[in-house]
Amino acid sequence: MGSLTERYVTAASTYAGDIDGVIMLIAIIVGFWGVLAEVVFLGLVVAFREKKGQKAQYITGEEKHQMAWVAYPHYLVLVCDILIIVAAVRVWYNVKQDLPPADATVRVIGQQWAWSFVHPGPDGKLDTDDDIATVDELHLKVGTVYHYKLESRDVMHSFSVPAFRLKQDAVPGRVITGWFEPTKSGTFDLQCAEMCGIGHGLMPARVVIETAAEHAAWMAKHDTSMAAAVKR
Amino acid sequence: MAEPAQEADAHAAEGHGHAHGEHHEESFFLKYLWSTDHKMIAMQYMFTGMFMALIGGFMAYAFRMQLAFPGIEVPLYGQVSPAEYNSLVTNHGTIMIFWVAMPVLIAAFGNYLIPLMLGCDDMVFPRINRLSYQIFLLSAIVLIYSFFVEGGGFGGAWTAYPPLSAKAEYNNTPLGAPLWVVAVALEFVAFLLGGINFVTTAMNSRAPGMKMFDIPVVIWMIVIASILFMASVGPLVAGAVMLLFDQTVGTGFYDPDRGGDPVLWQHLFWFFGHPEVYVVLLPAVGIVGDVITVFSRKKLFGYRTVLFTAFATGLLSFFVWAHHQFISGIDPRMANVFTVTTVLISVPIAEMMFVYIATLYGGSIRLTTPMLWALSFIFAFIIGGVTGIFLGASGSDIFFHDTYFVLAHFHYTFFPIAILGVYTGVTFWYPKMFGKMLNETLGKIHFWGTIIPFNCIFIPLFVLGLAGQHRRIWNYENFPELARPELFQLREFATISLIVMLLFQFVFIFNFFWSMKAGKPAGKNPWRSSTLEWTTESPPGHGNWKELPSCYRGPYEYSVPGREEDFWPQDEPPAADAKTA
Numbered sequence: 001m002g003s004l005t006e007r008y009v010t011a012a013s014t015y016a017g018d019i020d021g022v023i024m025l026i027a028i029i030v031g032f033w034g035v036l037a038e039v040v041f042l043g044l045v046v047a048f049r050e051k052k053g054q055k056a057q058y059i060t061g062e063e064k065h066q067m068a069w070v071a072y073p074h075y076l077v078l079v080c081d082i083l084i085i086v087a088a089v090r091v092w093y094n095v096k097q098d099l100p101p102a103d104a105t106v107r108v109i110g111q112q113w114a115w116s117f118v119h120p121g122p123d124g125k126l127d128t129d130d131d132i133a134t135v136d137e138l139h140l141k142v143g144t145v146y147h148y149k150l151e152s153r154d155v156m157h158s159f160s161v162p163a164f165r166l167k168q169d170a171v172p173g174r175v176i177t178g179w180f181e182p183t184k185s186g187t188f189d190l191q192c193a194e195m196c197g198i199g200h201g202l203m204p205a206r207v208v209i210e211t212a213a214e215h216a217a218w219m220a221k222h223d224t225s226m227a228a229a230v231k232r
Numbered sequence: 233m234a235e236p237a238q239e240a241d242a243h244a245a246e247g248h249g250h251a252h253g254e255h256h257e258e259s260f261f262l263k264y265l266w267s268t269d270h271k272m273i274a275m276q277y278m279f280t281g282m283f284m285a286l287i288g289g290f291m292a293y294a295f296r297m298q299l300a301f302p303g304i305e306v307p308l309y310g311q312v313s314p315a316e317y318n319s320l321v322t323n324h325g326t327i328m329i330f331w332v333a334m335p336v337l338i339a340a341f342g343n344y345l346i347p348l349m350l351g352c353d354d355m356v357f358p359r360i361n362r363l364s365y366q367i368f369l370l371s372a373i374v375l376i377y378s379f380f381v382e383g384g385g386f387g388g389a390w391t392a393y394p395p396l397s398a399k400a401e402y403n404n405t406p407l408g409a410p411l412w413v414v415a416v417a418l419e420f421v422a423f424l425l426g427g428i429n430f431v432t433t434a435m436n437s438r439a440p441g442m443k444m445f446d447i448p449v450v451i452w453m454i455v456i457a458s459i460l461f462m463a464s465v466g467p468l469v470a471g472a473v474m475l476l477f478d479q480t481v482g483t484g485f486y487d488p489d490r491g492g493d494p495v496l497w498q499h500l501f502w503f504f505g506h507p508e509v510y511v512v513l514l515p516a517v518g519i520v521g522d523v524i525t526v527f528s529r530k531k532l533f534g535y536r537t538v539l540f541t542a543f544a545t546g547l548l549s550f551f552v553w554a555h556h557q558f559i560s561g562i563d564p565r566m567a568n569v570f571t572v573t574t575v576l577i578s579v580p581i582a583e584m585m586f587v588y589i590a591t592l593y594g595g596s597i598r599l600t601t602p603m604l605w606a607l608s609f610i611f612a613f614i615i616g617g618v619t620g621i622f623l624g625a626s627g628s629d630i631f632f633h634d635t636y637f638v639l640a641h642f643h644y645t646f647f648p649i650a651i652l653g654v655y656t657g658v659t660f661w662y663p664k665m666f667g668k669m670l671n672e673t674l675g676k677i678h679f680w681g682t683i684i685p686f687n688c689i690f691i692p693l694f695v696l697g698l699a700g701q702h703r704r705i706w707n708y709e710n711f712p713e714l715a716r717p718e719l720f721q722l723r724e725f726a727t728i729s730l731i732v733m734l735l736f737q738f739v740f741i742f743n744f745f746w747s748m749k750a751g752k753p754a755g756k757n758p759w760r761s762s763t764l765e766w767t768t769e770s771p772p773g774h775g776n777w778k779e780l781p782s783c784y785r786g787p788y789e790y791s792v793p794g795r796e797e798d799f800w801p802q803d804e805p806p807a808a809d810a811k812t813a
Binding site: 004005007008009018019022023026027029030031033034037038040041042044045048049050051054055056057058059060061062066067069070073074077078081084085087088089090091092093095096097112154155156158160162163165166167168169171172173174176187188189191192193194195196197198199200201202204206 | 494579626792
């Protein structure tokens, strides 16, 4: 059984499953509460429709035994909240706070209105002469832990790859580091998720995840001369 | 505790300059634009808000058409360019929050109901009240004007994040962006003036005998909302001034190249922006609370509980703002703190909903049009509330942030607030406002014609959010994962539902104006309600009452055992009760 999210968008990173797990947990808890509240609510509306000659009851709701009807559900809500908080914080910690050591690092640059990427060349290191720069196409090797260095040249952008469940705003003046590890080869959408001006809807990019052999082949045939142009 | 005061008379007389009840013809200008009567000012706010809602609704129609049928020549609009698309979504959001929800819920209902429900003849500061509306009208004119200047209206989203909003070379709206900031700032001035008035009047001008816990919840909610607004708006006004300076005189408050920080704006904006959600929510919750007690003939279940949950929500709302910024580059450790506060706000809000549901128990429920609207508010708001948990929890927000899931979630909160809450209030107090009853059949057609399409619009958008569809994208055909035909079917379904819903609003507009002429006379108290506004004429004359009422009990004494009537007006002296009992 796939998760709720996976039904609509592939999970292609190591932490996608964790995030889907939190989403599923919340869906179950709030689904239960939401449905229960709606059913009780509609049930009361039906049960207490006006009947001829029957007066409504006089209930203040301020006495202890009456308050219990509201108090106990709300203690339960509190317990559910704690469950959700613990699950959410654990996943957040793994995805955003605790960066595993990198196998490779890529630079991701948002600008009006395109994404440029700098990949390490055959030497595996960024900021060397054999770097490979591309526009609107990020090439990754499956099963590799990547750190990304996210920058913006002008306004806020947001680096979002739904298949990775990854999203991070790019802030001009800062270099933000994060990580991901692709688990599936294929080609996935990269969207800009922060309003960045007229072309905001027109800066789609693609994430291409390749096997080790494919990645080596791409690297070999790729012209590295563009790197100099992108490097500042 | 403030003393119930009769000083209002003196204040009001000073503002009006003529005795109450004195009848004389006023020119159109004096009557409709220069009035200090709280009821007239309420009408001004209400009609301006409804007019703006038509503009905001039309904008939604135009950009939804572009999303469902990219590149189409939209009837009544034309082709939607990317720049226009951005401006449409930006101003749709801005209008619906600042020029519809706020003026109608707080200013119109606040102005109309506070004096009438508290039993006084006008607001404490009538001329400040008049100034408040005039500034508000000016702000609306500035905003509408900004759509037609060179470069078009501002298109940097209603959150206006710099550097995009700060530099014309980035946003390409050299005039639209500053005018947008000016309009929003003027709107804030109007509501600061209004808020002072609401709080002061509620604290000082209550009918003799009306204690703090005899105040109807809707008034409490408007007062709490006004306090929240006044306490949160300061930082944003400061932020807006810095933004305006960045735009017009080239300062660098938000420019990283000159030592500024763009994320600063986000903090200032959301420090206001999240309490703002509760600023508009609370009055709607109050309206709904009053209406469900009247039509279930029940005392509100746990009146004090409702107030305490509102206080708790208001207080907590100041500590949740950064959940809008989980992935915006703030220190990731901060997200943990804000996840805790955000998820915890579900406790008072859930309790508020439980209390309302509990109020229905043992009632004698009449499904009139206002009651249907009030019940639909609760039904929709529960959905809006529970879907918010996905976004307040940092782990799942990584995926959902800035997707259509967020959009669907907050439309399930703001639509109940700004549309369902407003219709609840308008249909309920219409008889008092105009002295005539609205047509119930038309009212019910309008109700079902709104509530069904509303759900048909936004449920598909939850699904699109699950599919990873981001907001504010002009054309999804450019993204292979989002260009799938089944997703386009969802977009088309949502758009067609929107058109259906918009068309049904004409039923309301017709009913509204037709009933003014042809409606059944309402009499003083058509709903057999016990609060004070129903003890005077419909519509109330200048000065509201010939003789100001006194208050003897709480606002929700319905179906009291031992009484023949199933309601007990707040102004009925206990002696008269002794006779009937």
